[in-house]
Amino acid sequence: MDNQLTVIPPRPEVRQHNALINSSFVLNTLEWRAFTAILSRIHPDDEEFKEYFIPAPELVGDETGGSAYSQIKSLAKRLLNRTLYVELLGPKGERVSKPDYEYISFITKARYMRQRGGLFVKVNPDFVPYLLQLTQRGNFTKSLTAELKSLNSSHSFKIYWLLSEYRTFGARTFTVEDLRFRLGIRPEEYTDRFNNFKAKVLDKAQEELADTDLRFEMELLRVGKAVKQIRFTFNAGPLVLEPSATKLPFAVAKPATAMEPWAMSLLAMGVAEAGCEVIRRHLVEGQYPVDYLDYVVEVLQRPRKAKIRKPADYAYKCITGKLLLEEFRRSQEVLPAPAVKPVRKSVVKPVAVAPAETIYQLEEVREMYETPGPFAKQADRAPTFEQHIERIYLSQGFVLDVREGQQVLILRH
Structure with a gap:
């Protein structure tokens, strides 16, 4: 198999369905790098997943020898056991207003290929509607592979994607509960004080994203003394689709x-x-x-x-x-009409x-x-x-x- 495996080079952009971006899951830094590397090898015209080989430097940088081998071997095992809590789509691949969620395994096969120096993976076909043929569905977000490579914090990757979805509008507001859910933060984490959540998640992401095209500012919206919402504002230019990409169905200007x-x-x-x-x-x-x-x-x-x-x-x-x-x-609810006494019929003149x-x-x-x-x-x-x-x-x-x-x-x- 090693000799027959076709090596697919990474592309400069990555895409995923907005439902996947807003799903609730957490990956560690090494898993996010593998996730990004997989996405960068998916072409907009692909109709099915291929077998993907990721060279070790894309995952562990300049590390070599036993350390790299140990990290990637451990990564292969974790990816195989990793399930994502995914927002389920409608019958036509669209998002719905009150979605259900389901745990789905992301990888069906993973192993470290020592002779070739990298990771081999196969993606679960259940993720086809979330990652393939997105140019035709139109409900997706794209980002530049190079921007994601500079991130090191697990939550920074997810916050980058959540903000990238709204890059056209320059702002996005979450309730604290909603953001915690989308970041996959467990209920018992950072519950003692909001400042711990801010320092370990928000501030760290702000520091890392300052070196990307999604540098942001935060505004904490309070009710009394409690922070209830977080408003992110940023100034990011739109990303231009590749020439080979199909036009989005909702991008056609109406006369x-x-x-x-x-x-x-x-x-x-x-x-x-x-x-x-x-x-x-x-x-x-x-x-x-x-x-x-x-x-x-x-x-x-x-x-x-x-x-x-x-x-x-x-x-x-x-x-x-x-x-x-x-x-x-x-306001649309129809209230029961009160009982009224019958009245004599009278001629009512029409009113303009x-x-x-x-x-x-x-x-x-x-x-x-x-x-x-x-x-x-x-x-x-x-x-x-x-x-x-x-x-x-x-x-x-x-x-x-x-x-x-x-x-x-x-x-x-």
């Missing part, structure tokens, strides 16, 4: 005449086109109904004491973070109903244009405010008008 009403409303509010693509993907996956988007927009338009400084950011976070989803569901309107004050639109948030990138804006009005509003059916002495943009439904 203005085919734009959905909810997308028109969000674009008018200042949400970037890339943000609308993520929301469109969530709708296809059934993570929330389209009526939920209208509900969020309606909530933002309600009178309030404090003005929302960046409506685009707020809308995007409310929708994709499902912050108002439970409130929306409660005014057409529904979406109204934005021109000054607020200008403020959103001049001070975009992280979800309304500069690259998505027109060069001038007038061109922005034409592209986002007038071309979608809005008209300029004056209401109560102020210029407004009106869309009549």
Whole structure:
């Protein structure tokens, strides 16, 4: 077998399904290196897993002799026994809103090939939907192999992937419980003080990722004195697909005449086109109904004491973070009608109903244009405010008008 094994060189990029990125499992540093090395040998067009040989230097660096042999032999045994707690996919390979999880063995065969100086592995075919043909499914994240090679902490690898999934938007927020789950941290770990979790997991990842393309800052969001959420912000440019990659089904720009009403409303509010693509993907996956988007927009338009400084950011976070989803569901519940006494029939004159309107004050639109948030990138804006009005509003059916002495943009439904 040693002589017949075809050596597949590593590729400059690695990919995995977003469901696998968000699954709950932990690997040690050596296992993460093997995991990355396997992914780097999978081509976007592969339809089945091959037998993969990983040279020892990719795993243990410059170490040679007995030390390298001992580490890789031990690694082969651990990989064979390693199970990942994986988020299960829908019938078409899509993510679902309330997924089930299952323990799945990642490797079916592993051994140290001493004469060739490396590790031989075979991947469990159950991972085909998570690692193969991802260019056609579109629900995946890619990263550069070189960036991952500089990481040494186990949790740094996973945090890198979790942030890379959101690199287009420059921010991602987790509850503490959710992040612990995705990192595969046991319930009894770091339970005495949050500072221990921060120092040994978050701070260490921040230090290591500072040398990658996903350098991040953290904001600890508290309720009282307790940290409940962690907001990561970062400035990472999008990664360009290789020329051989198939176009994603959700990356095709829609002409203005085919734009959905909810997308028109969000674009008018200042949400970037890339943000609308993520929301469109969530709708296809059934993570929330389209009526939920209208509900969020309606909530933002309600009178309030404090003005929302960046409506685009707020809308995007409310929708994709499902912050108002439970409130929306409660609003859809039909309450039993109270019993009423019968009344005499009377003639009711029909009342004309005014057409529904979406109204934005021109000054607020200008403020959103001049001070975009992280979800309304500069690259998505027109060069001038007038061109922005034409592209986002007038071309979608809005008209300029004056209401109560102020210029407004009106869309009549």
